[in-house]
Amino acid sequence: MNRQSERVNKHDYLVVGAGAGGLLVAVGLQKFGKDVVVVSENIGGDCTNFGCVPSKTLLHLAGKYHSLDSKEEKATLKNSALKKVRETVETFIAEEEELIATDRYFPGKAHFVSKNTVEVVGAHGTQTIKFRKKCIIATGSRPVRIKLDGVPEDKIITNEELFYLDTLPSSITIFGGGPIGAEMATACAHFGITTYLVSRS
Numbered sequence: 001m002n003r004q005s006e007r008v009n010k011h012d013y014l015v016v017g018a019g020a021g022g023l024l025v026a027v028g029l030q031k032f033g034k035d036v037v038v039v040s041e042n043i044g045g046d047c048t049n050f051g052c053v054p055s056k057t058l059l060h061l062a063g064k065y066h067s068l069d070s071k072e073e074k075a076t077l078k079n080s081a082l083k084k085v086r087e088t089v090e091t092f093i094a095e096e097e098e099l100i101a102t103d104r105y106f107p108g109k110a111h112f113v114s115k116n117t118v119e120v121v122g123a124h125g126t127q128t129i130k131f132r133k134k135c136i137i138a139t140g141s142r143p144v145r146i147k148l149d150g151v152p153e154d155k156i157i158t159n160e161e162l163f164y165l166d167t168l169p170s171s172i173t174i175f176g177g178g179p180i181g182a183e184m185a186t187a188c189a190h191f192g193i194t195t196y197l198v199s200r201s
Contacts, residue, residue, distance in 0.1 A: 007127065009106075011037045014118065014131040015138060016110050018100070019045020022138035027099050037129060039110040039120050043096045046140050049089060054163040055183040057088045062190035078168060078191055085163050146175070159184065168193060177201065 015026045018040035029036040042049060061081045068074045097105075106129065108122020118135070120127045143158035157165075159180055170193065174185045177199025185197040 009037065009127065009129045011035050011129065011131055012133045013037070014039065014129055014135045016040070016118070016135065017045060017138035017140060018043045018096075018105070019138060019140045020047045021045075021140070022136070023096060023099060025136050025138060026104075030100075030104075037104045037106060038100050039106045039108065039118065039129065041107065041109060041122075042093075043100070043105070044089075044093050046142075048092050048096060050158075050160040050163065051180050053092050054085045054089050055159070055180050055187070057085045058082075058163070058187040059183050061085070062187035066190040081168060081191070082163060082165055089163070170194065172196070173198060175199070 013029055013034055013036040015022045015029075015036060015038045018026070018038050022038065022040065022045065023043075026036055026038050044053075047053060058081060061077065061084060065074055065077050065081070068077065106120045106122065106127060107124070108120040108127075110118040110120050110129075113119050113128075116132070116135075117128060117130045120129060143160060145156065145158060147153070148156065162184065168188070168191055172188050172193055173196040174181050174188075175198045177185075177197055181197065181199065185195050188195040
């Protein structure tokens, strides 16, 4: 879409963030016939792109790998696992993109310039959105990148990068025992990867 950067878009509701929470709110408002637009860097948010969907897909593939007897089949599955994960993510993204009409979705980052106005910086330049009633902020969370003495920075990745590696690592230490960390650790272990999980609980 080509939008003029000087154009001011006026709508009743603005949802910032198109993850699970943001999409739920936006789709709900749409079904009630409300005037709503969505601003987000991507459709699906952390859950679709870096969390639940890729993690559970990898876990499913790891379970399949663990049950195979053939070394050749195991090797083929292990080598293609991350590619299959990304294909699944792309399928989910395509389905979720259909939930929001293209003229209701503004890809980019939003920041407030007044109490009812945001500027969106994205692929289509800078655009201004005014909301008359409410702005719902559903921007989710981001992983924390830590530094470890003696470990090269290029060896430290987050879940946002793990699923987009070319191949699975031969060994991995995962910090954090929440749902995603536990699922990644379980999947890696089932793939025969030397796996350590470090968590406070």
